[in-house]
Amino acid sequence: MKTLTVKASHKTYSILLDKGLRHHLDVILKDQQYSQVVIITDEQVAHHYLEEVLASLYKTSLNVHYYIIKPGEQSKSFTVYEDIQRYLLSQHVDRNSAILALGGGVVGDLAGFVAATYMRGVPFIQMPTTLLAHDSSIGGKVAINLVNTKNIIGSFYPPDMVLYDTETLYTLNKQELRSGFAEMVKHGFIADAKLLEQLKQMMAFSINPIIDGFDELLLRSIRIKQEIVEKDESESGIRKHLNFGHTLGHAIEAIKPYTHGESVMYGILFNLFLSEQINGTENRLLTDSLIDWLRQLDYPLSLISDNDVDVLIEKMLNDKKTINQNIHFILLKEIGKPYIQSMPTPKIKQYLYDFME
Ligand code: NAD
Ligand code: ZN
Structure with missing residues (x-):
């Protein structure tokens, strides 16, 4: 496994990069004190990887939820943002719960902005699944779009960790x-x-x-x-x-x-x-x-x-x-x-x- 450490202004976080990381989330998260984990992903990524990610999280004692969005840039909208916030509230997600973004830059940007703002900020984990997300998941920028203006509503919100399973890149077109x-x-x-x-x-x-x-x-x-x-x-x-x-x-x-x-x-x-x-x-x-x-x-x-x-x-x-x-x-x-x-x-x-x- 390859590891990199990133120093952001208020925190330091790790990037782990390896083939098959999605099967070992129980081991990777064992020292974290999260009360639950909420996976945010899109339909296409869910089709390929949600089951495996869930299987690996179910090996922990964590309570796990997931929320699936439609793939594509249109999902970086206020409507989808609000839908997810409502979902979190309905599931009594508290401020010790982690939001896990499983997907490309769209999921990462949207889930990151949700994590940055729900209860003024909850823990956030990036699990990039696209090649582009090697860029978007690092650097802490999270955002949604307003009508046609891209990334205009957002924040700097570095994740707790980035877990890059490079095997997931094999299914990209x-x-x-x-x-x-x-x-x-x-x-x-x-x-x-x-x-x-x-x-x-x-x-x-x-x-x-x-x-x-x-x-x-x-x-x-x-x-x-x-x-x-x-x-x-x-x-x-x-x-x-x-x-x-x-x-x-x-x-x-x-x-x-x-x-x-x-x-x-x-x-x-x-x-x-x-x-x-x-x-x-x-x-x-x-x-x-x-x-x-x-x-x-x-x-x-x-x-x-x-x-x-x-x-x-x-x-x-x-x-x-x-x-x-x-x-x-x-x-x-x-x-x-x-x-x-x-x-x-x-x-x-x-x-x-x-x-x-
Ligand atoms: P994306 O998240 O839309 O993913 C592209 C497509 O690939 C989607 O249809 C998705 O369902 C599918 N997909 C994702 N992973 C897959 C996999 N492993 N196998 C098969 N299909 C898969 O797009 P993207 O290109 O990853 O990211 C683009 C977004 O990233 C834009 O919204 C852009 O604004 C943002 N971005 C953010 C930053 C940043 O610093 N925050 C930097 C660059 C880009
Ligand atoms: Zn770019």
Whole structure:
């Protein structure tokens, strides 16, 4: 089993990563003083894993409840949030009960915000089951959406622990694997050229979590996120570097039917292009071999057209990270050297047109 410790401002918590953790929750939780455990999960994850997680929890003396939501972003809503709170109250869930988020980023964000606010905060355990959740379950951000504005109601609420059973990644479809893998590539670009190289070598033809050594790469990617959030929990400084690829990525995700990671991967390519345009081309970042690799992994590479530019700019301006009508991009001086670049909208428009050519 691999273990990492994360230091958040008011607490320290562990990330345990191993194949088959879901079968050993009785052992993992034996020293915790919870009065009960409430699993929050979605229908799809429940179909694959709820029975096994319950079997392992039933070996403890804990009282166990579960609440199943519909899969998908729509569940990060006030309605579902309220339904869960009502359920907790109806089951007399007290403040020593733990909320266990079993699922991807949607379940983690929603269950985390429930845990942060029910009775002003109850214990919270993350059990990520997607590749993307290696990113979303670490760093303590929890949130729900308001109408079409993503993650606008939320909080910083670090979990008590993160239990990452990497065997659960085996049932993810290719599109979900692509989504999470983009964050691993992002972590490589902003902090670890060697990780990026190894990802290219080991995943040259497909993203395969079964391959030997995958957990090691995943842990490296987690560690990069962990080190950045430890230095800047509240996102006032270097945590912004984690938004590499996300300025444009979020805007695309809002208007097109692509996953978070597919949109972010395109945003990464645009940021590499911008980095070269602004910092000179002596360190070529946006290479043909990178594009060939992403094509091999089936990443969509023509997500937007000239007609989308105005609405994309509008979306980027409405982002909660935008300040004074200037849009911020994370660019690279070279791999592992990110910095924040602020840019006026006419310039970005022109770069977008040039990039799409
Ligand atoms: P998700 O939770 O919707 O999961 C994607 C799909 O995969 C769902 O249909 C789900 O049912 C299914 N699924 C999950 N685990 C599975 C498994 N093991 N086998 C088969 N199917 C499985 O989405 P996601 O991509 O994990 O997360 C996206 C969310 O994460 C977004 O809402 C985003 O805002 C949020 N996010 C949060 C942070 C953060 O720091 N809190 C960071 C990035 C993203
Ligand atoms: Zn992301």
